[in-house]
Amino acid sequence: MPSLLRRKLEPPLPEAIDIAGGRLPLTVRQNPRAKRMIMRIAPGGGALVVTVPRGMSNRKVREFLDRHRGWVEERVSRAPDRVVIAPGAIIPIRGEPTLLTHRGGRQVTRLEPHADDAPSGEIAAPGVRQQLLVGGAPEHFSRRVLDYLRREARRDLEAAVKIHAAAVALEPRAITIKDTTSRWGSCTADRRLAFSWRIIMAPPAVLDYLAAHEVAHFREMNHGPKFWALCHKLCPETEAGKLWLKRNGSGLHAVGVG
Structure with a gap:
């Protein structure tokens, strides 16, 4: 006692x-x-x-x-420096540095080309070739950017999963987009997939590897030799995708709301 x-x-x-x-x-x-x-x-x-x-x-x-x-x-x-989602910040989208620009009004959030010689009053970002134009009130800026990134992540992941699922002749039960910190993706025994929305900031080939990795679990719920053989068959760039996430994944997690 x-x-x-x-x-x-x-x-x-x-x-x-x-x-x-x-x-x-x-x-x-x-x-x-x-x-x-x-x-x-x-x-x-x-x-x-x-x-x-x-x-x-x-x-x-x-x-x-x-x-x-x-x-x-x-x-x-x-650790990489934290990047706050705000007007003027530069974040990667599909591997490309992207300037976040607030335009206000009722404009739909969309990607557009960005020129080095920005008009007067706009932010210059040398070497950045695209910008994300965001409408709405300033206080909603970060939420609108996050909403856009989540939508794009879902769209790209659903397309990649569809291709790989057809290759293994099994369909996912559900696809959920989350903000996970320990894993980029997961797959349950009943084929429910979950992915981090942050993967949309990685190059498309890395997103494709992640989708292939989780779909390979439809057939092999482990990380044994058969699993990796199937993963390489679905995505020949498997090793490059693994290495990219190991080297650059923490940078994607450094992007967030202030």
Whole structure:
């Protein structure tokens, strides 16, 4: 009983930790299957996530954080800079740098070419060949951009899934577009697919790989040799797609609302 009382009186863990350059939000998750503490930087470098065995004391978690503070600071320093969705920001759409431009009025959000010699009063973005024109009130700008990206992600993913599903002669039960942080896509045993809308910012060949990867699970609910053989058959650019996401995926997660 005394030990239980001492544990209840432990001070709570902080909601953020101090590192060089500022404070980093902290999330601690208990996992009954975890045998040791594991930490990772959330995609985009915006938070620290620590997974601990169930019942781990706060004192031990603090000691773990103190021992690995240098690792956290080094990883955060390598994370891509955050890009806030706002007029004048440049984000990738289908792999192409795209200037976000607010035009107001009742204009439908759409892509248009962008010239280096922007008219007076408009934002110049040398080297950027396309822009996303966004109408509506300024306070709705970020929501309209996100709505557009989600719609385009669904359209491209549904088209890619349709092609790959036909190749394996099985149809998806459903396709859901989410904002996941740990996985780009998922597939359930009853063929329900989920994808991150952020994949629309990647080159089309990477999106195609992701769709092929999840459709390959229709036949192989694992990551064994047969699964990868099928994945390569559906998408010959599988290795290039995997490598691109490994190298550039965190940059897509750095795009968000302020």
